[in-house]
Amino acid sequence: MVRPIAGAAQMLERARHFFSSLPDIVITTAVWLVFAALIIWAVTSEAQLVVIGIIVGSILALGAIGLTLIYGIMKFANFAHGDTMMLGAYIAFFFLTGQVARDATEDVELPWSLGSLPGALEPIGKLTFGYGLIISTVVAALVIALLVVGLDRLVYRPLRQRGSGIVVFAVASLGLAMATRALMLIIWGPDPRLYVSGIHMADKYDLGFTTITLKADQIFMFAVAVVLTALVYLLLFRTKLGKAMRAVTDNPDLARVSGIDTERVFTWTWVIGGALVAVAGVLLALQAQLNPNLGFVLLLPLFASTILGGIGSPQGALVGAMIVGISQEVSVGINLSIAGTDILPLAPAYKFSVAVVIMIFMLLLRPQGLFGAKA
Amino acid sequence: MKADRLLTPLSFLAITAAIIIMPAERSGWNFDSVISFLTAFATTVAIFAVITLGLNVQWGYTGVFNFGIAGFFMVGAYTAAIFTKPPAESEFVRYIGGFGDSLAFLPFLDSGQWLPFVFGTAAAALMSGALAFALSIPTLRLRADYLAITTIGIAELLRAVVLEERGLVNSARGLIGIPRPFHDFFEPDDYKFVYFGIAVLVLIIVFLALEKGIRSPWGRVLRALREDELTTAASGKNVFAFKMQGFIVGAMIMGIGGSIYAYERGSISPDTFTPFFGTFIFWAMLMVGGSGNNKGAILGAYIVWGIWTISLQLQGYDLPEFVRSRIFFIRDLLIGSLIVIVLLLRPAGLLPEERKISLFIGRDTGPRPREPTTEPEPTDKPPSG
Numbered sequence: 001m002v003r004p005i006a007g008a009a010q011m012l013e014r015a016r017h018f019f020s021s022l023p024d025i026v027i028t029t030a031v032w033l034v035f036a037a038l039i040i041w042a043v044t045s046e047a048q049l050v051v052i053g054i055i056v057g058s059i060l061a062l063g064a065i066g067l068t069l070i071y072g073i074m075k076f077a078n079f080a081h082g083d084t085m086m087l088g089a090y091i092a093f094f095f096l097t098g099q100v101a102r103d104a105t106e107d108v109e110l111p112w113s114l115g116s117l118p119g120a121l122e123p124i125g126k127l128t129f130g131y132g133l134i135i136s137t138v139v140a141a142l143v144i145a146l147l148v149v150g151l152d153r154l155v156y157r158p159l160r161q162r163g164s165g166i167v168v169f170a171v172a173s174l175g176l177a178m179a180t181r182a183l184m185l186i187i188w189g190p191d192p193r194l195y196v197s198g199i200h201m202a203d204k205y206d207l208g209f210t211t212i213t214l215k216a217d218q219i220f221m222f223a224v225a226v227v228l229t230a231l232v233y234l235l236l237f238r239t240k241l242g243k244a245m246r247a248v249t250d251n252p253d254l255a256r257v258s259g260i261d262t263e264r265v266f267t268w269t270w271v272i273g274g275a276l277v278a279v280a281g282v283l284l285a286l287q288a289q290l291n292p293n294l295g296f297v298l299l300l301p302l303f304a305s306t307i308l309g310g311i312g313s314p315q316g317a318l319v320g321a322m323i324v325g326i327s328q329e330v331s332v333g334i335n336l337s338i339a340g341t342d343i344l345p346l347a348p349a350y351k352f353s354v355a356v357v358i359m360i361f362m363l364l365l366r367p368q369g370l371f372g373a374k375a
Numbered sequence: 376m377k378a379d380r381l382l383t384p385l386s387f388l389a390i391t392a393a394i395i396i397m398p399a400e401r402s403g404w405n406f407d408s409v410i411s412f413l414t415a416f417a418t419t420v421a422i423f424a425v426i427t428l429g430l431n432v433q434w435g436y437t438g439v440f441n442f443g444i445a446g447f448f449m450v451g452a453y454t455a456a457i458f459t460k461p462p463a464e465s466e467f468v469r470y471i472g473g474f475g476d477s478l479a480f481l482p483f484l485d486s487g488q489w490l491p492f493v494f495g496t497a498a499a500a501l502m503s504g505a506l507a508f509a510l511s512i513p514t515l516r517l518r519a520d521y522l523a524i525t526t527i528g529i530a531e532l533l534r535a536v537v538l539e540e541r542g543l544v545n546s547a548r549g550l551i552g553i554p555r556p557f558h559d560f561f562e563p564d565d566y567k568f569v570y571f572g573i574a575v576l577v578l579i580i581v582f583l584a585l586e587k588g589i590r591s592p593w594g595r596v597l598r599a600l601r602e603d604e605l606t607t608a609a610s611g612k613n614v615f616a617f618k619m620q621g622f623i624v625g626a627m628i629m630g631i632g633g634s635i636y637a638y639e640r641g642s643i644s645p646d647t648f649t650p651f652f653g654t655f656i657f658w659a660m661l662m663v664g665g666s667g668n669n670k671g672a673i674l675g676a677y678i679v680w681g682i683w684t685i686s687l688q689l690q691g692y693d694l695p696e697f698v699r700s701r702i703f704f705i706r707d708l709l710i711g712s713l714i715v716i717v718l719l720l721r722p723a724g725l726l727p728e729e730r731k732i733s734l735f736i737g738r739d740t741g742p743r744p745r746e747p748t749t750e751p752e753p754t755d756k757p758p759s760g
Contacts, residue, residue: 077520079442103700155715164722167440167519171658172718174442178655178711185704296650300531303524353535356528363521364513 027366035323042330047210049329055218057325058225059287062280063298064305064317065232066273072249072312073269074156076169081277081302083180084144086295088278089285090184092140093193096132101189114139121196126203126216128196129286137282141275148274149267151176157263177296184292193290221283228276229318236314241268249312297352301328304355308362310369319370328354383725387674390681397688414567416684421574422636424676425581427660428669429628435666435728436589437621438601440519443526445653446533447626450506451499451633452643453537456550458495459638463545470544492556496577496634503630507623515618527650537645549644553637570639577635578673581628585669588624597621598667651707656683659710662717665724674726682709 042050067081094100098113115121120132155172202213236242247255248265256262288294305324309316331354362369394416395409402408426448433439441447462473474491510529514522538547561569588594596617600607608614637643647653656679664675686706690699698705717724 077524079523103696155719158719162722167438167523168718168722170440170442170520170523171662172715174655174658175711175714175718178651178714179708180711181651182704182706182708182711186701186708297531299524300528304528307521307524350532350535350539353528353532356525356532359528360513360525363517363525367517367521 028370031362031366031370038330039323039326042326044209046330047207048212049332050326051212051214052218053326053329054322055222055287055325056329057322058222058229059280059283060301060305060325061318061321062225062228062276062283063302064309064321065229065314066276066280067302068306068309068312068314068317069245069269070273071306073245073252074160074169074266075252076166076173077303078273079170079173079299080177080180081173081273082297082299083177083184083295084148084274085277085281085284085298085302086290086292087147087180087184087281088140088144088274089281089290090188090292091143091278092133092136092282093188093195093285093290095136095139096195100187103189127220128198128200128215128217133195133282137279140282141278144278145271145274148270152266152270157266177299181292181295184295188290188292190292195286195290217286221287224279224283228279229314232272232276232314235272241265245269300352300359301325301355304359304362307359307367307369310371313369313371316369316371324355324358327358328352382721383674386678386725390678390685393685394681394688397685401688401691411567414571416680418567418571418574418639420677420680421571421578422632422639423657423660423680424673425574425578425635426629426632427657427664427672427676428578428581428585429625429632430657430661431625431666431669431672432585432597432628433622433625434661435668435672436594436597436601437618437625438519439515439618439622439625440523441526441622441625442523442650442654442658443528443530444629444657445648445650446526446530447503447506447629448633448636448653449530449533449537449645449648451503451630452637452648453544453550453633454499454502454630455492455495455634455637456553456643457544458498459491459554460550460552468545468548469542470550471542489556491554492634492638495638496631499630499634500627501630503633504623504627507626508619511619511622515622516615527654530648530650530654534645534648537648547645549642549646550637551642553641553643555638555641574635574639577631581631582669582673585628589669593617593620655714656680656710659714661724662714663724665726665728667728668724668726671724671726671728675724678725679710679713682706682713 039050042053063081063085067078070076070078070081095113096115098110098115099107100110102108114136115132117132117135120130120135122130124130155176156169159168159172200215200217202215205212205214234242236245244255244260244265245268247258247260248262252262255265284294284298301321301324305317305320308320308323309318328351331351395413398412399405399409402412426444429447430441430444433441457470457472458474460470460473463470474494506529510522510525514525537544540546544550555566555570556573557569558566589597596607596612597620599610600612600614600617604614607617660675660679661672662675663678664673665671683706686702686709690702694702
């Protein structure tokens, strides 16, 4: 058994050698061209799906930026990130409505919640929600930020002090992911929930070559994502903390001997990552629904975005999330057929698998990602 | 220190006491029903212990980081099922394969009663191993966590394929009526003991083969590259090939585990192979038992499945409604927290890894100086260029 495997391994070695001997610019350009071609094709033929993809991508970007910062600065894959995202959405739901599940069919409602503020549920303009949800989101972001910092103190810091490897952190985060999901199920039950129920009308927009329909909520999601991404950019490149964070990403040991308090940087990374992912969770729940089982599924597009953009690179995560979001949504419209026979109708169930496929191709071609430096 | 040494036997005894007393009390101290409950419990433990042993080869010995056990488990179970079932006939039940009866004509000892199962298990191991081979190509050379992310993705992708492609393995409805080895030779009431014997036999074979393998030079190379890839490479070992072998052997064992799971249940559906049930509990089993120790893997399977079973049993008691309706979620919370607690308080698990592994020199079972899960210092760039 060993011989054919060794033979195959050798063959792979040659293939890999061929790829790594190509100038970096060739592969990067090729990858970019493929994505650009796909997106141009998609924009012209599936404009509606592309627009939804951009919105999903901007939500994913908020999660992926946090994930890539944690990955780059603390050097571990946080498998609890998807579930933290969903927990953020649920905490906002809790502050908005005060509801928790009593049993499978019935809810308990607390006597007071942010939703009972005067006019808190009145829709703002064409949006479906009122200012209550916005305040709840801010509160949820704070709660999640505190929670992840607490978990860092309780779980990750002792592991760090012991000098554990990346894998120990990853297994610990997997345990936390499991616990977080279970906690959501205990408190809010397994049935999907919505912030605002009812049917919401979408507006038609004429783009010249085609018309698209878009809800006001979706424009709001995109705007929030853009503003928060810009804030993260300013934080990273215009503040001293951002400089320290980038230094730790590049070389933690060097940063430490240069007098940077790495523990403080770690804490702020959790705060930023936690707050961003909580907001992302609320936006995602607005676009889709609140569902405790969604958290783990979300990990795949989040990690795909992170790897695509290059670990530790927030601008990479943004671009990666856009590519993953658009590919996911457009994949639903793909129906390859030859001579009238469908050969590859991609079912919606494969949506999340698109992220996996993109990720594997990226790992094969350029494991350091689009924006990562070559080792 | 003394309390520390008592933890392993105490946790074993506590779980054992609970899984004997709870069903005994609920059945009114009926001996037969307790025995049949324990047999079912032990059969499942044996099956899951096989899969945990597979994970132990990958993670405990080779340091390969597989978060997609569900995928290998599922491939094993489905392969075994389509190998042993008769071909699909109905319009509403569609699946590929169905080779169950094609070997029955062979003249030894009513071959239809056992031969297809041997082939089914072998095919399950091969398919699972082939999947591992294909996956190792893009990821095994990169940082360990990339493999973890990719395996999660592949496991979910495979589950999506199984759910979506109706002609493949009957999608969401799953496969039912999977034949069982030697089923027609025994009374239905006695069969569970027979299958318990089969599961334990498979577990013993896998365990002995692994003990032999890990105490061989091959096993020592795996351990060496888990601890330090660079040094192993400098000693002239082909790190990539050995890692691949460890990954594939582990995946094949998971495939075998999947096949005996399919025979035992008689029906499988994609619901079983979710990340939670198909992957996490095996990690919990290995972390609790002690990664890098085959006996630990088996003990971990026993304890975690014991907790699982106790939570099922608790449903029969008069609990407050709040707890009763959430017992499964509380169990999940418990198992998730258990992983974290073990990592923090007892990183080596209940049965720590043996320091020396050799067929010739005496065994030294003292505690290891370092925690077994220590990886080489991570670098920020993947070691690819």
